Amino acid sequence: MRVGLVQLTASDDPEANLPETLGHVAEAARQGAGFVLTPEVTNCVSTDRARQRDVLRPEAEDPTLAALRQAARAHGIWLLIGSLALRSADPQGRFANRSFLVAPDGSVAARYDKIHMFDVAVDATETYRESAGYRPGECATLAQTPFAPIGMTICYDIRFPALYRRLAQAGAQILTVPSAFSPVTGAAHWEVLLRARAIETGCFVLAPAQTGSHPAAEGRARRTWGHSMAVAPWGEVLLDAGVEPGAYVCEVDLEAVAAARGRVPSLANEPRWEGP
Numbered sequence: 001m002r003v004g005l006v007q008l009t010a011s012d013d014p015e016a017n018l019p020e021t022l023g024h025v026a027e028a029a030r031q032g033a034g035f036v037l038t039p040e041v042t043n044c045v046s047t048d049r050a051r052q053r054d055v056l057r058p059e060a061e062d063p064t065l066a067a068l069r070q071a072a073r074a075h076g077i078w079l080l081i082g083s084l085a086l087r088s089a090d091p092q093g094r095f096a097n098r099s100f101l102v103a104p105d106g107s108v109a110a111r112y113d114k115i116h117m118f119d120v121a122v123d124a125t126e127t128y129r130e131s132a133g134y135r136p137g138e139c140a141t142l143a144q145t146p147f148a149p150i151g152m153t154i155c156y157d158i159r160f161p162a163l164y165r166r167l168a169q170a171g172a173q174i175l176t177v178p179s180a181f182s183p184v185t186g187a188a189h190w191e192v193l194l195r196a197r198a199i200e201t202g203c204f205v206l207a208p209a210q211t212g213s214h215p216a217a218e219g220r221a222r223r224t225w226g227h228s229m230a231v232a233p234w235g236e237v238l239l240d241a242g243v244e245p246g247a248y249v250c251e252v253d254l255e256a257v258a259a260a261r262g263r264v265p266s267l268a269n270e271p272r273w274e275g276p
């Protein structure tokens with residue numbers, strides 16, 4: 001099966017971002033991808049909560065979701081919308097960072113709200129407090145498709161391997177990690193973390209990413225690492241998209257899942273030990 005990763009430099013204007021996103025999804029489908037994935041916060045990269053309150057919509061009214069569901073149907077593809085920043089029913093007014101799996105008929109097959117919030121000082125000058133703006137999810141999501149069960153995760157989740165082991169033990173063969181990784185941690189950790197999760201779980205890891213310098217109305221530009229990546233269950237990097245936005249397609253042979261798990265059965269072994 002052919003998979004397409006869409007790499008974006010989204011701005012903080014959802015309406016302005018949409019045409020390019022739709023263009024890359026169409027290009028991936030044109031190149032034969034039956035499963036296409038977009039990055040975290042496909043609709044809006046912003047660090048400005050007031051700006052987000054202006055431009056973000058609830059799920060039921062979100063134009064990016066409606067347009068991408070229509071695109072999935074038009075192209076007859078499975079589409080993972082890595083995430084959308086959405087208004088939610090949260091009493092504290094926090095947004096949802098929500099991933100959607102859309103079926104080829106345009107229906108929403110599964111949803112996942114990012115569990116782990118990126119509250120991290122990556123270096124002396126750069127600090128993130130995702131939990132100030134977003135409400136964390138509380139539930140892991142395993143989605144069923146005709147080609148493979150999919151464990152849905154987002155970005156910073158990648159640092160919590162227990163989540164991935166649980167998803168794989170529950171049946172996942174593909175793990176999705178749509179991201180907007182910071183350049184500092186991206187250079188040091190991105191590829192290693194993705195390959196480690198693939199090797200530990202015997203899953204394909206598909207990680208479409210935001211890249212570059214993101215335009216923002218108040219000038220508070222944000223930079224992301226790019227390098228959208230597809231990793232096979234044995235740990236091989238099948239695709240590294242570099243830093244340019246675009247549609248990147250590669251071949252995924254799902255038989256590699258059983259082959260890798262047959263060679264190293266660590267997923268099936270529950271070692272017994274006691275300690276701290």
Ligand SMILES: O=C(O)CNC(=O)[C@H](CS)NC(=O)CCC(=O)C(=O)O
Binds near residue numbers: 155
């Ligand atoms: O803020 C938004 O609009 C959407 N959310 C994100 O971009 C999030 C939180 S800032 N980014 C990450 O989780 C990066 C993780 C990362 O870089 C790492 O784990 O090292």
